[in-house]
Amino acid sequence: MNDSGKLMHINLFIFGCGHHRAAWRHPMSSVERLGDIAYYEELAQTAERGKLDAVFFADGQSADNVADGPRWFLEPLTALAAMSRATRHIGLISTVSSTFYTPFHAARLVASLDHISRGRMGWNVVTSMFDAEARNHNFDAMPDHAWRYARAEEFVDTVLRLWDSWTDDALELDRKGVYARSDKVHAIHHKGEHFRVDGPLTVPRPPQGHPVLFQAGASEQGRDLAARRAEAIYAVAYDLAAAQEYYCDIKARVRAAGRRDPVPIMPGLVTYIGSTQDEARAKQRELDELLPAPDALRQLSMYIGRDCTCWDLDAPVPALMPLEEFVGPKGRYATVLRIIETEKPTLRQLLGRLAAGGGHCTMIGTPETIADEMERWWRNEAADGFNLMPPSLPGGIEDFVDQVVPLLQKRGLFRRDYETTSLREHLGLTRPSAN
Amino acid sequence: MNDSGKLMHINLFIFGCGHHRAAWRHPMSSVERLGDIAYYEELAQTAERGKLDAVFFADGQSADNVADGPRWFLEPLTALAAMSRATRHIGLISTVSSTFYTPFHAARLVASLDHISRGRMGWNVVTSMFDAEARNHNFDAMPDHAWRYARAEEFVDTVLRLWDSWTDDALELDRKGVYARSDKVHAIHHKGEHFRVDGPLTVPRPPQGHPVLFQAGASEQGRDLAARRAEAIYAVAYDLAAAQEYYCDIKARVRAAGRRDPVPIMPGLVTYIGSTQDEARAKQRELDELLPAPDALRQLSMYIGRDCTCWDLDAPVPALMPLEEFVGPKGRYATVLRIIETEKPTLRQLLGRLAAGGGHCTMIGTPETIADEMERWWRNEAADGFNLMPPSLPGGIEDFVDQVVPLLQKRGLFRRDYETTSLREHLGLTRPSAN
Numbered sequence: 046m047n048d049s050g051k052l053m054h055i056n057l058f059i060f061g062c063g064h065h066r067a068a069w070r071h072p073m074s075s076v077e078r079l080g081d082i083a084y085y086e087e088l089a090q091t092a093e094r095g096k097l098d099a100v101f102f103a104d105g106q107s108a109d110n111v112a113d114g115p116r117w118f119l120e121p122l123t124a125l126a127a128m129s130r131a132t133r134h135i136g137l138i139s140t141v142s143s144t145f146y147t148p149f150h151a152a153r154l155v156a157s158l159d160h161i162s163r164g165r166m167g168w169n170v171v172t173s174m175f176d177a178e179a180r181n182h183n184f185d186a187m188p189d190h191a192w193r194y195a196r197a198e199e200f201v202d203t204v205l206r207l208w209d210s211w212t213d214d215a216l217e218l219d220r221k222g223v224y225a226r227s228d229k230v231h232a233i234h235h236k237g238e239h240f241r242v243d244g245p246l247t248v249p250r251p252p253q254g255h256p257v258l259f260q261a262g263a264s265e266q267g268r269d270l271a272a273r274r275a276e277a278i279y280a281v282a283y284d285l286a287a288a289q290e291y292y293c294d295i296k297a298r299v300r301a302a303g304r305r306d307p308v309p310i311m312p313g314l315v316t317y318i319g320s321t322q323d324e325a326r327a328k329q330r331e332l333d334e335l336l337p338a339p340d341a342l343r344q345l346s347m348y349i350g351r352d353c354t355c356w357d358l359d360a361p362v363p364a365l366m367p368l369e370e371f372v373g374p375k376g377r378y379a380t381v382l383r384i385i386e387t388e389k390p391t392l393r394q395l396l397g398r399l400a401a402g403g404g405h406c407t408m409i410g411t412p413e414t415i416a417d418e419m420e421r422w423w424r425n426e427a428a429d430g431f432n433l434m435p436p437s438l439p440g441g442i443e444d445f446v447d448q449v450v451p452l453l454q455k456r457g458l459f460r461r462d463y464e465t466t467s468l469r470e471h472l473g474l475t476r477p478s479a480n
Numbered sequence: 481m482n483d484s485g486k487l488m489h490i491n492l493f494i495f496g497c498g499h500h501r502a503a504w505r506h507p508m509s510s511v512e513r514l515g516d517i518a519y520y521e522e523l524a525q526t527a528e529r530g531k532l533d534a535v536f537f538a539d540g541q542s543a544d545n546v547a548d549g550p551r552w553f554l555e556p557l558t559a560l561a562a563m564s565r566a567t568r569h570i571g572l573i574s575t576v577s578s579t580f581y582t583p584f585h586a587a588r589l590v591a592s593l594d595h596i597s598r599g600r601m602g603w604n605v606v607t608s609m610f611d612a613e614a615r616n617h618n619f620d621a622m623p624d625h626a627w628r629y630a631r632a633e634e635f636v637d638t639v640l641r642l643w644d645s646w647t648d649d650a651l652e653l654d655r656k657g658v659y660a661r662s663d664k665v666h667a668i669h670h671k672g673e674h675f676r677v678d679g680p681l682t683v684p685r686p687p688q689g690h691p692v693l694f695q696a697g698a699s700e701q702g703r704d705l706a707a708r709r710a711e712a713i714y715a716v717a718y719d720l721a722a723a724q725e726y727y728c729d730i731k732a733r734v735r736a737a738g739r740r741d742p743v744p745i746m747p748g749l750v751t752y753i754g755s756t757q758d759e760a761r762a763k764q765r766e767l768d769e770l771l772p773a774p775d776a777l778r779q780l781s782m783y784i785g786r787d788c789t790c791w792d793l794d795a796p797v798p799a800l801m802p803l804e805e806f807v808g809p810k811g812r813y814a815t816v817l818r819i820i821e822t823e824k825p826t827l828r829q830l831l832g833r834l835a836a837g838g839g840h841c842t843m844i845g846t847p848e849t850i851a852d853e854m855e856r857w858w859r860n861e862a863a864d865g866f867n868l869m870p871p872s873l874p875g876g877i878e879d880f881v882d883q884v885v886p887l888l889q890k891r892g893l894f895r896r897d898y899e900t901t902s903l904r905e906h907l908g909l910t911r912p913s914a915n
Contacts, residue, residue: 069655069659070655070656071655072655074655076653076655076659077653080595080684081595082565082595082596086565105682106584106588106682107678107682108665108680108681108682111650111658111659111660111661111662111665111680112658112659112660112661112662113658113659114659115659116682117682117683118595118682118683118684119592119595119596119683120588120589120591120592120682120683122557122558122561122589123557123558123561123589123592123593123596124561124592124596126557126558126559126561126562127561127562127564127565127596129562130517130521130562130565130566131565145582145584145585146585147580147616147617147618149541149580149616149617150580150581150585150617153555154555154557154558156555157554157555157558157559158558160515160516160517160553160554161517161554161558161559161562177678180676180677180678181582181584181677181678181679182582182584182585182677183582183675183676183677184676185676215546218511218512220504220505220506220507220509220511221505223546223547223548224504224511224546224547224548224549224550225546225547226546226547227546227547230543230546240618241615241618241619241620242615242616242617242618243542243612243615243616244616245543245546246543247540247541247542247543247551247552247553247555248552248553248554248555249515249553
């Protein structure tokens with residue numbers, strides 16, 4: 046299978062010491078290195094050794110509960126700039142908040158990174174969610190969901206137009222003539238609800254034309270924006286059925302929007318890998334046992350928008366308000382509801398379930414069973430690939446690259462080497478021209 | 481002389497193919513490499529070979545006259561992140577506009593770079609100046625000078641408080657206890673005229689405490705802000721007398737503000753270096769002759785806020801409005817007035833004078849005479865060092881590092897090797913603690 050559009054796509058979602066909230070407490074964790082760029086460079090190199098499509102950075106604009114564990118440290122755009130010089134093939138995706146940046150800053154930073162990385166950048170547009178973040182950027186509270194999504198749509202359109210403000214062939218570099226052709230560098234004169242941006246950008250057109258636009262969205266507006274604009278989608282799916290529902294819905298919306306792009310959908314995936322099922326389970330238990338209950342309760346309170354820190358750990362979880370009435374991020378809340386509904390867990394069991402990856406799909410087993418399960422998702426219209434969320438780093442990605450990737454390669458599901466140079470090409474997407 | 485406070489400080493101001501507007505037209509220019517991060521890494525490595533204090537990036541938020549020559553390409557913060565990994569000692573200074581960024585973004589980006597570079601970052605605060613820049617960031621025109629400086633002052637104060645929002649010893653990293661001590665990570669609850677920022681920052685305290693604050697300002701408000709807040713100053717000085725006036729004025733203002741910091745003042749310096757005076761002059765003439773008059777006239781029109789593209793090239797420059805009435809950037813305008821007053825040039829002669837560095841001090845000669853002149857400025861309260869603006873790159877900095885630096889070292893005026901690790905230490909500045 047040489048058609049990269051027919052291969053599985055796999056990103057590494059880099060997050061601190063790993064996606065399990067207690068990972069930093071493990072004796073082998075790299076918590077001392079979270080401010081050391083070499084740590085992230087090594088993670089990217091491991092992912093590149095595994096021929097992964099990209100590394101992915103989430104981002105947030107507020108620090109809270111700093112006692113509980115690391116959350117943010119290095120800012121993603123600056124970290125990825127350094128990481129791009131320690132790697133040669135792998136894509137580099139940064140989260141960018143459309144609520145707090147201006148489109149001109151975002152377009153410029155990401156375009157610059159696309160030049161620096163020679164065509165390997167992606168940007169994951171988020172609208173941000175917490176009041177604490179808004180209060181760091183001149184708002185008194187987070188603007189409402191509808192406002193944020195309207196702004197996000199205008200933001201994305203404006204960024205794309207700025208990237209097109211220099212045509213691909215604008216640079217003439219004629220020492221006896223012009224540096225760039227004035228008729229190929231255009232103002233965009235955008236005046237919308239949220240922004241005034243005259244353009245052109247200060248940066249010539251990025252190597253990829255448009256650095257690849259990722260998006261995740263579970264709400265109605267989020268799905269719509271994803272279907273209309275996203276080139277690849279980072280999804281949250283608790284199980285195969287949820288993934289299929291999301292996959293089917295988004296692909297239908299993409300078609301309805303008249304788009305022919307493949308728009309790969311990549312759910313987050315937490316893996317515990319062992320040489321036996323028991324060993325894998327033991328790895329999970331070891332991390333779960335490092336998790337102090339108060340931390341986990343605070344996290345859950347945040348997810349469900351309700352203080353649960355005084356609830357009984359060993360009693361069943363009380364009934365929560367229906368999804369329609371919940372005003373926070375819908376995706377994670379739906380997952381909590383789903384776990385409660387399908388597993389009837391005690392509060393303690395629910396915390397264990399949520400401690401790593403906040404309710405993303407979790408696969409626990411041998412490399413063989415995990416490859417089986419990934420293949421099953423991939424073959425059954427649940428996923429075009431995965432956004433790996435190893436519960437602990439760097440161990441979790443080393444295990445995956447050394448043990449699971451070779452199986453996927455042997456089955457012809459994943460590339461044996463990079464045959465393309467840009468992230469856009471890795472993902473089987475065409476390059477938009479601007480001339 | 482081991483006391484670095486007593487040594488000359490030298491930065492390399494990196495700009496495209498060099499500071500002469502026609503440098504890109506030279507057959508040997510690197511104009512094809514302006515989007516290639518390796519070009520900038522090599523420049524930084526050359527500067528580091530010369531034991532320079534730092535490399536410095538200007539920045540602007542609009543693209544215009546793209547035919548005339550390169551102006552901006554890579555965004556400075558992302559470029560410097562990559563360059564920090566190709567160097568080990570040299571400082572890295574990025575321009576940051578207080579008019580267009582939010583203080584939280586700026587604090588976060590620069591703090592992250594200070595971690596990535598292990599304590600080598602500086603930030604050069606500018607208020608930006610052109611309507612075209614404002615119109616890329618939601619303004620209809622550039623806000624007035626007073627508003628911009630008031631915002632800049634609040635911006636700087638807020639950034640500094642965000643950097644102090646984690647104490648130096650906040651990170652506990654206690655696997656059986658807390659990651660960070662809640663009592664050492666503080667909200668700042670800033671509510672001012674221009675910003676609301678609750679804090680704390682998402683990034684633990686930068687290695688330098690505060691990445692070094694550079695500032696340039698020629699106007700009354702600019703000088704005041706520099707005197708109150710800057711830790712090092714990038715100045716524009718046409719000749720020794722102008723440099724001394726500025727130096728004396730700023731040092732007096734610094735003392736009046738009750739500060740004891742050394743606040744090194746570093747004027748921009750354009751050098752043409754030859755093995756004889758004639759050879760140096762010939763290098764200048766060679767670049768001057770590459771400059772098309774229409775480009776130069778457009779640049780001058782921008783400097784003087786008046787269309788001079790139809791003036792007679794070989795007639796004396798007409799009288800210009802007095803400095804007090806001019807509403808644009810004062811420093812450059814004053815230089816134009818000064819050249820006209822002291823040299824009574826024709827328009828063509830004025831253009832030649834301004835083509836490189838826009839009226840900064842220009843030293844033309846042998847390595848020996850240039851070292852003499854630099855020493856004279858340094859010994860006569862005109863400069864604590866220089867911000868090198870080579871007319872062409874990479875040649876201009878290679879010449880300087882190979883031919884002028886050894887002379888300065890022999891005279892005991894410049895370091896023979898790095899004896900300090902942070903930019904702050906290179907510049908002889910103390911580290912502000914936060915506990």
